[in-house]
Amino acid sequence: MNKVFTASKEREEYVRVLDYLPYGRHDDERPTYQKKPLIQAIGEKSFILMELTPKKGKVPMIHERLYIGEGEREVVDHVNRRLKYSELTNAAKTELPHVLAEIVKDNEERFLDVYNKSYPITTRLHILDLFPGIGRKFANMILKERKKGEFKSFEDLTKRVKGLYHPEKIIANRIEEELKNENVKYRLFTMK
Template sequence: MTRSESGDADATAEYAIVLDVLRHGRQGDNRRFDAEPIAYALGESNFRLLELTLVEDADVSIGDSVVVSPTADRNVVESVVEVSYGDLSNTATAEVEYVVSDIIDADEQRFVDFYNDAQPITLRLHQLNLLPGIGKKLRDKILEERKRRGPFESFEDLEERVSGLHHPKDVIAERIMDELQDNDVKYKTFVRIDG
């Protein structure tokens, strides 16, 4: 359950969804039973992959939303380190796609607005072309439809108004997964890396 679904809202805090909890630390850690508990998580607003050091006896499970911003009250998180996709545990890797889908569902308008607000990046490349399966013809259909009839209101509205655009939510989710898995993606549209 994401923070927005649960109704908890501190507008200034940054939240992440827990992908996996390792109560005895990383598997390769020689201090296995003395190691601090950690969790892997995905940032709700920026899709950053994080390793969280948890407080002892933290009551945290997969799918929980936790505060990760340094300026907010982090009652279960001691420290936060950004990690890459390859650093995740097998369980965390298996959970990422589901959590990405949940985040998109919880804030659909934010992702529909990507289709509404996308602009050219260069003379030859448009932000819409970064999405899997969207070439020049489909991009032009999206742009023409939003110009002719105004902004899209939902993924369903997008699919109904733009012939050839099937499952616009899945297209966004696939792009987010591409950005998470490949550090060499030139244009990071959804995943924000600090630093």
């Protein structure tokens, strides 16, 4: 069982900027005048980490949402390659949890399904058990409240499940865990 829940196979159309490198990669041994600026970003659908080249004279802001789909792009000239977590700059790694939480919050309906439609993976393991910060106690509370009716929003979830705070950060932490660990057994949000 590789993809358990909501990983998307669609091409990324939008990314969020994690870091801007005006002088390119630090391991590029060419003289500074030959280096091109780079952007490290993460896709919004499948959370693919990627390296982009901005158009000449364009300087993106950290957390900025950029279009990389088909057609005219304002800031991005082209996508260079897919990155591994270990290839991110320290600044990008620092911004990643914040950007992931923003993506989850901005797509609340999609990610609310995690709490509304999660299911057992095995007889002893439930999808909710895979989330950092949700132990057996919270998983049981979520499942009990869910029987009374689906959660309408993250706010509704935190009101009905006492002690559960920032459900978007819980999901963001799971996504980050999947990005960090290439050998994670159950991928809920990312693609290998």
